[in-house]
Amino acid sequence: MIETRESGTAAMELGGTQPMTLPESAGELAEAVVDHAALAANVRTLRSAAGTQLMAVVKADAFGHGAAPVARTCLAAGATWLGVTRVSEALELRRSGVGAPILAWLFDPARSAEAVAAGVDLSVSSPADLAAVARVSGAPRIHLKLDTGLHRSGCPGEDWSRLVSVAASLESAGRVRVAGIWSHLSHGGRPDAVPTHRQLLMFRVGLDLARAAGLRPEVVHLANTAAVQANARDTAYDLVRVGAGVYGIGEGLRPALTLRTRVVQVRRVAAGRGVGYDHVGRTTRDTHLALVPVGYADGLPRAATGRASIWVGGRRAPLIGRVCMDQVVADLGPEPVAVGTEVVVLGPGDHGEPTARDWAAWSGTNEHEIYTGIGSRVGRRHVGADWAVDRSSNGREQS
Numbered sequence: 001m002i003e004t005r006e007s008g009t010a011a012m013e014l015g016g017t018q019p020m021t022l023p024e025s026a027g028e029l030a031e032a033v034v035d036h037a038a039l040a041a042n043v044r045t046l047r048s049a050a051g052t053q054l055m056a057v058v059k060a061d062a063f064g065h066g067a068a069p070v071a072r073t074c075l076a077a078g079a080t081w082l083g084v085t086r087v088s089e090a091l092e093l094r095r096s097g098v099g100a101p102i103l104a105w106l107f108d109p110a111r112s113a114e115a116v117a118a119g120v121d122l123s124v125s126s127p128a129d130l131a132a133v134a135r136v137s138g139a140p141r142i143h144l145k146l147d148t149g150l151h152r153s154g155c156p157g158e159d160w161s162r163l164v165s166v167a168a169s170l171e172s173a174g175r176v177r178v179a180g181i182w183s184h185l186s187h188g189g190r191p192d193a194v195p196t197h198r199q200l201l202m203f204r205v206g207l208d209l210a211r212a213a214g215l216r217p218e219v220v221h222l223a224n225t226a227a228v229q230a231n232a233r234d235t236a237y238d239l240v241r242v243g244a245g246v247y248g249i250g251e252g253l254r255p256a257l258t259l260r261t262r263v264v265q266v267r268r269v270a271a272g273r274g275v276g277y278d279h280v281g282r283t284t285r286d287t288h289l290a291l292v293p294v295g296y297a298d299g300l301p302r303a304a305t306g307r308a309s310i311w312v313g314g315r316r317a318p319l320i321g322r323v324c325m326d327q328v329v330a331d332l333g334p335e336p337v338a339v340g341t342e343v344v345v346l347g348p349g350d351h352g353e354p355t356a357r358d359w360a361a362w363s364g365t366n367e368h369e370i371y372t373g374i375g376s377r378v379g380r381r382h383v384g385a386d387w388a389v390d391r392s393s394n395g396r397e398q399s
């Protein structure tokens with residue numbers, strides 16, 4: 001390892017450097033341990049709070065937790081649907097043997113044939129998209145999406161009548177099956193907010209128009225995690241689409257992911273020395289610095305520089321200097337730790353380790369971005385999954 005040192009401290013630093021020991025797991029320097037008992041408990045909690053069917057949203061590799069194993073656990077815990085953004089994500093789930101209904105909502109409608117062949121339901125927001133999807137043989141299953149005020153995707157109100165009437169005639173002709181009608185909330189956690197009232201009102205009108213056109217969807221769905229947690233019962237309909245809550249984002253839920261690594265070097269550094277690029281950090285006392293082999297490429301936000309701390313061998317230690325691409329330095333103080341000491345970068349918080357919420361606060365983002373930012377070179381290790389014992393329980397092949 002090549003390092004630049006302040007000349008006066010070189011001898012002292014060399015004296016404090018110990019050989020590196022790798023963690024036992026598959027040559028990885030860092031791993032994300034995903035607790036499937038926590039995922040399952042969150043699904044059960046949210047489903048009973050909603051009192052409806054639950055769609056586990058496993059987009060973006062299940063918020064960085066690993067889509068296929070997470071999907072499996074959610075289905076075993078009572079989820080009956082899976083939600084993803086892209087068709088590629090849905091196909092990956094099918095390839096892993098998931099047979100449950102899957103809805104994908106952001107894809108190129110001209111390229112929906114593969115999704116239809118795999119039995120993936122597709123969201124449709126416009127007559128043009130509907131025409132493209134209906135060109136695929138096999139009566140694609142679609143969910144018509146109404147924009148009730150999020151103004152992100154979905155069919156604008158003024159085009160809805162036309163969309164539902166075209167969909168109804170295509171359905172009569174056996175060209176599509178309208179399996180769902182849906183929308184998405186802008187203020188899910190605030191059932192009494194004016195935008196929520198507006199969205200609900202518009203959704204009800206949209207449903208009336210769809211029924212008047214002759215549509216009889218299997219599932220109507222609107223709520224997300226925040227709406228379920230806010231007990232917004234009139235948003236629940238047949239199905240709630242829960243992402244964040246599955247992973248423990250939200251009150252009364254359990255974070256499922258622990259990002260852990262090990263100290264790879266420890267050195268003594270005198271007071272008043274700059275640490276890292278541009279010497280953004282500076283030691284305030286004679287101290288021990290631990291080199292920890294994860295950085296922003298692994299998901300630690302660079303914006304947390306100067307604020308973050310990590311859990312090193314049972315205690316919190318502040319980071320010193322910039323969060324780098326591949327590594328950070330923790331300021332241990334007078335008491336060193338051994339090379340190989342366990343580091344928890346984030347976890348549920350039970351032992352005083354930082355949480356995803358802490359990292360979000362340190363870097364001005366949300367927990368979602370912390371989880372989805374965990375890099376692909378961090379190995380995922382899945383623990384506590386029922387299906388690891390009984391692989392047959394939930395591995396139904398797609399028909």
Ligand SMILES: *Cc1c(COP(=O)(O)O)cnc(C)c1O
Pocket residue numbers: 057059105184223224225226241242243244245
């Ligand atoms: C991500 C997403 C969800 C899940 O929302 P959470 O707040 O994570 O529960 C539901 N619906 C759509 C359309 C989404 O994009």
